[in-house]
């Protein structure tokens with residue numbers, strides 16, 4: 134599997150960054166998490182004057198063979214119907230990204246539908262959905278490689294148009310099942326702690342989902358590495374997102390991670406290239422029950438906790454103004470010296 138050379142940002146500017154933040158006109162540390170965010174963005178961009186240019190959100194969409202086992206509260210055709218909704222401008226992510234001035238692209242990574250051309254649609258279909266992981270591998274090795282490479286190519290294109298910050302969203306009926314299986318394997322947490330209600334299955338639906346995912350785990354009991362895991366149970370949107378996240382970090386972009394599924398892709402990316410952690414910002418803690426433990430596993434400090442469980446990159450769009458505030462305060466706030474305010478001794 135292709136991997137990317139992601140440099141650890143140098144620590145050369147760390148003292149100057151800390152000094153700049155600490156001497157703003159505020160009690161020491163009083164801007165809380167906004168300060169660590171500003172520091173991280175300065176480190177990523179290796180500057181004391183960071184900028185966010187052409188913020189972008191990419192929604193990767195795909196269908197899952199496992200959906201036919203009844204692991205979701207909604208039917209599989211909702212995946213393509215929601216893609217049409219994204220293209221028509223009517224989904225939550227359309228509303229929030231427009232509100233924040235964020236460019237939105239929708240990627241057909243493997244939806245079971247033939248879309249025509251549309252200004253915001255990127256055609257990257259690997260297949261009309263994955264194989265049913267209960268009975269076969271979700272994807273072939275070649276499909277895995279193609280998905281990773283395509284994700285990277287999409288990000289290179291977005292970066293070449295001037296973007297230095299990119300949010301990763303997704304849409305795919307059944308994809309909380311794939312994400313739970315990924316989480317269980319990488320975090321070594323029993324599957325019952327990783328399975329949540331997704332789009333809203335009831336108690337019986339949750340039990341059925343758990344039973345099926347246990348059977349999937351038995352079917353794919355021996356997985357050599359992350360590539361084998363993705364081949365066995367991954368989704369095309371999740372896999373393409375991994376290639377995209379790795380490429381974004383390799384290009385020195387700010388990587389915005391959304392909810393449960395987006396973080397499962399990040400888990401794989403971090404397993405492949407641990408240095409991606411320096412570039413990633415975790416936008417929110419989803420209401421999906423496993424997300425908290427997933428975030429704890431990677432020691433992430435999410436910006437928002439709003440009981441969202443939508444996906445689509447909505448958490449990225451909602452968190453974006455906080456990133457803008459962190460960049461603005463470090464660039465625009467007066468220092469004790471420039472404003473003539475007395476500092477503590």
Ligand SMILES: O=C(O)c1ccc[n+]([C@@H]2O[C@H](COP(=O)([O-])O)[C@@H](O)[C@H]2O)c1
Nearest residue numbers: 205305307308309331332392393419444
């Ligand atoms: O982002 C999240 O944390 C999140 C949590 C629960 C559900 N979702 C969305 O719901 C869909 C998957 O749910 P399900 O029940 O079909 O597995 C998929 O389109 C996701 O974008 C997203």
Ligand SMILES: Cc1cc2nc[nH]c2cc1C
Nearest residue numbers: 207211304332443444445
């Ligand atoms: C309607 C609907 C919208 C979504 N957006 C992301 N996942 C979704 C799942 C459903 C069911």
